[in-house]
Amino acid sequence: MTKIGLTGSISSGKTTASKFLSSKRGPLFSADKIVQKLYKDKKFKTKISNKFKLNLNSKLKNELISLLVKRQSTIKKLEKLIHPLVRKEMIKFLKKNHNKKLSFFEIPLLIESKLMKYFDVIIFIKAKKQIRLNRYNKNYGNKKLFLRLNNHQMKDDKKAKFCDHIVVNNGSLKVLKKKLLNIIRYYE
Numbered sequence: 001m002t003k004i005g006l007t008g009s010i011s012s013g014k015t016t017a018s019k020f021l022s023s024k025r026g027p028l029f030s031a032d033k034i035v036q037k038l039y040k041d042k043k044f045k046t047k048i049s050n051k052f053k054l055n056l057n058s059k060l061k062n063e064l065i066s067l068l069v070k071r072q073s074t075i076k077k078l079e080k081l082i083h084p085l086v087r088k089e090m091i092k093f094l095k096k097n098h099n100k101k102l103s104f105f106e107i108p109l110l111i112e113s114k115l116m117k118y119f120d121v122i123i124f125i126k127a128k129k130q131i132r133l134n135r136y137n138k139n140y141g142n143k144k145l146f147l148r149l150n151n152h153q154m155k156d157d158k159k160a161k162f163c164d165h166i167v168v169n170n171g172s173l174k175v176l177k178k179k180l181l182n183i184i185r186y187y188e
Contacts (some may be wrong), residue, residue: 002102002187004120007110008125009156010149013169013176017125018106020178026102029093034086069144070146075152083113102187111159124163126156127170
């Protein structure tokens with residue numbers, strides 16, 4: 001099995017790239033989807049509300065976002081809770097799909113979490129900060145949260161050193177797909 005990791009800065013186009021690459025080629029593990037599931041889990045929500053002294057209600061995620069924007073330290077505390085759970089799910093996914101020719105892993109903090117050893121190939125999706133901010137605002141509308149999360153991530157030039165391929169995603173979807181096809185043909 002060839003394990004292909006996709007990473008990149010916030011709103012760089014990782015999800016779009018990973019869905020395109022994995023389509024009809026192999027299973028896709030999405031760290032973001034695992035995190036979304038966690039926030040629907042009552043035990044996890046209780047753990048979060050206790051850890052950060054928040055009200056356990058339907059607005060828990062909004063309260064947590066406010067806290068993230070106010071304090072940088074909140075991100076690290078939250079990652080200590082989330083990352084082991086995501087890694088556990090990633091290991092399950094690896095075991096389940098060990099017989100597939102290709103498998104894909106969309107992991108935003110792949111490099112920051114030092115997960116490189118799990119992958120045969122790492123593709124870094126990057127885009128200019130202003131383009132990423134525009135994409136983020138269009139989808140989530142929270143510039144302060146974007147800036148907080150962006151500043152928390154490793155800088156592109158440092159991340160790129162750990163990657164086998166770098167895809168600049170400043171243009172159209174058509175251009176992105178063409179670049180990705182040029183890469184994936186070596187592994188099919």
